[in-house]
Amino acid sequence: MNKLQRLLQNKILILTICAAGIGGTFQYGYNISIINAPASYIQTFMNTTWLERTGVPLESNVILLLWSFTVSAYPLGGLTGAVVAGPMAIMLGRKMSLLLNNVFVIIAAALSGFSRMAKSFEMIMLSRFFTGMNAGVSMNIQPMYLAESAPKKLRGAVALTSASFTALGLVLGQVVGLRELLGREESWPFLLASNVVPALIQLTALPWFPESPRYLLIDRGDKESCISALQKLRGTSDLSAELEEMLAEQAAVKGQRAKNPWELFQNPSLRWQLVSIVVLSSAMQLCGNDSMYSYAAYVFQEAGIPRDKIPYVVIGTGSCELITSVTCVRLLMHSADTQPLVTVWRLLNMIIDYAGQRPLLLGGYIFMAGWAIVFMVALSQQTQISWMPYLSMACIFAYILSFGIGPAGVTGVLPTEIFDQMSRPAAYMICGSLLWFNLFLVGTAFPFIVKSLAHFCYIPFLVVCVCTALYVGFFLPETKGKSFLEISEEFKKRNFKTKTRAGFYKGPEEIKTTTL
Numbered sequence: 001m002n003k004l005q006r007l008l009q010n011k012i013l014i015l016t017i018c019a020a021g022i023g024g025t026f027q028y029g030y031n032i033s034i035i036n037a038p039a040s041y042i043q044t045f046m047n048t049t050w051l052e053r054t055g056v057p058l059e060s061n062v063i064l065l066l067w068s069f070t071v072s073a074y075p076l077g078g079l080t081g082a083v084v085a086g087p088m089a090i091m092l093g094r095k096m097s098l099l100l101n102n103v104f105v106i107i108a109a110a111l112s113g114f115s116r117m118a119k120s121f122e123m124i125m126l127s128r129f130f131t132g133m134n135a136g137v138s139m140n141i142q143p144m145y146l147a148e149s150a151p152k153k154l155r156g157a158v159a160l161t162s163a164s165f166t167a168l169g170l171v172l173g174q175v176v177g178l179r180e181l182l183g184r185e186e187s188w189p190f191l192l193a194s195n196v197v198p199a200l201i202q203l204t205a206l207p208w209f210p211e212s213p214r215y216l217l218i219d220r221g222d223k224e225s226c227i228s229a230l231q232k233l234r235g236t237s238d239l240s241a242e243l244e245e246m247l248a249e250q251a252a253v254k255g256q257r258a259k260n261p262w263e264l265f266q267n268p269s270l271r272w273q274l275v276s277i278v279v280l281s282s283a284m285q286l287c288g289n290d291s292m293y294s295y296a297a298y299v300f301q302e303a304g305i306p307r308d309k310i311p312y313v314v315i316g317t318g319s320c321e322l323i324t325s326v327t328c329v330r331l332l333m334h335s336a337d338t339q340p341l342v343t344v345w346r347l348l349n350m351i352i353d354y355a356g357q358r359p360l361l362l363g364g365y366i367f368m369a370g371w372a373i374v375f376m377v378a379l380s381q382q383t384q385i386s387w388m389p390y391l392s393m394a395c396i397f398a399y400i401l402s403f404g405i406g407p408a409g410v411t412g413v414l415p416t417e418i419f420d421q422m423s424r425p426a427a428y429m430i431c432g433s434l435l436w437f438n439l440f441l442v443g444t445a446f447p448f449i450v451k452s453l454a455h456f457c458y459i460p461f462l463v464v465c466v467c468t469a470l471y472v473g474f475f476l477p478e479t480k481g482k483s484f485l486e487i488s489e490e491f492k493k494r495n496f497k498t499k500t501r502a503g504f505y506k507g508p509e510e511i512k513t514t515t516l
């Protein structure tokens with residue numbers, strides 16, 4: 001049966017996904033994009049507040065620094081949120097954590113909403129920190145909650161909805177930030193505080209849906225609540241097969257303990273796996289894709305797009321992300337071994353089947369490096385040649401699409417493929433922390449990079465893309481179509497190279513014959 005049909009059969013599950021997504025990863029995307037439109041108004045606000053307080057205006061360098069702090073408070077909050085998410089999910093449960101998480105947004109909305117009245121730009125920074133905390137918690141817990149609530153066959157499709165909600169939030173944030181809605185100078189506090197709306201929607205909707213059945217059974221040992229939650233989610237009372245599987249899992253993890261991140265670092269047999277996810281998840285942020293969003297308006301302005309047209313072009317980039325999230329979704333479905341939903345996906349499926357994940361990563365980063373070069377050439381020539389601004393704009397779109405088709409989808413699946421069950425949560429924790437840390441790094445550094453390198457501001461990102469492509473080309477084994485066992489064999493060869501040279505080496509043919 002078609003995946004979509006099966007999904008539609010299950011209304012409660014869909015509504016649960018929506019209720020979790022609206023206050024979850026939707027907020028991540030929404031809050032990344034709403035800060036762009038009022039950037040110059042808030043900078044003016046900082047200047048005038050300072051002038052009123054001290055009698056002297058701020059220098060433009062200082063304003064830039066304060067603005068960097070404001071932008072960076074978001075990923076710093078996210079990092080904090082990612083760290084508290086684990087204990088929160090275990091102690092309070094998945095649903096309760098998501099509900100409680102909205103408190104952070106309500107505090108944040110109150111702070112930013114009243115910041116102008118209180119004449120305090122510090123309140124905006126604090127508000128961004130709490131907003132980030134909310135996103136950090138939900139980015140970790142929402143996928144866990146949904147994956148645990150979904151039936152096994154739908155798990156891949158359900159997990160990918162998190163990416164779609166992020167993209168939806170991104171585009172909606174850009175639309176709300178238009179001058180026609182909340183993007184005018186006088187309405188920026190309302191724009192920043194508008195993230196309270198999704199939080200309120202989640203607070204009223206999510207309590208009606210059940211807690212993760214797996215959490216109830218395995219963490220809590222509460223079989224009755226688990227059964228009633230399952231009945232609600234599946235809309236049927238025939239649950240014996242699923243329940244059996246959960247009980248087996250409960251028995252299997254008894255006495256075992258998930259590894260913590262530190263243990264991963266100490267284990268020599270996991271060295272190259274760890275290096276691979278550290279390199280690739282860092283590259284996700286450091287390749288400059290997200291700063292394309294954070295500073296899209298800024299880049300377009302530099303690119304010579306008329307000021308009043310910029311917001312619409314920015315919405316275009318958001319839609320690009322939506323398209324790529326569909327790709328992402330498809331890639332995840334592919335990894336979950338499911339039937340493609342639509343023809344476009346089927347086509348992509350064929351390409352991936354033909355190419356494999358390693359060439360996708362490699363191609364993605366090589367294309368991005370190429371576009372970065374064209375982008376910088378176009379930026380530097382825009383005063384000489386009239387159509388250059390449009391070329392640089394096209395480069396931004398091409399850059400985001402190259403990212404979405406390759407790295408965006410594959411990187412997220414990688415920890416699942418190269419780590420075993422007990423190491424996986426720790427691996428995701430490392431990836432999550434890297435995500436927020438690098439978002440912080442890029443957010444803080446980018447304005448200064450733009451200032452000092454001007455038209456050549458993409459050189460650092462170019463370097464990252466080239467280095468990552470080299471790493472993928474020389475060190476990353478192909479994972480496509482291989483079992484977890486075969487993948488770990490590949491890594492074993494790399495982790496114990498000295499021993500394999502001394503005579504334990506198995507060629508790829510030999511591995512193939514032994515597994516056949």
Ligand SMILES: *[C@@H]1O[C@H](CO)[C@@H](O)[C@H](O)[C@H]1NC(C)=O
Pocket residue numbers: 047048051057058059060063
């Ligand atoms: C800050 O405000 C002063 C006084 O209104 C103004 O002269 C100055 O240009 C402003 N600085 C910036 C960077 O906007």
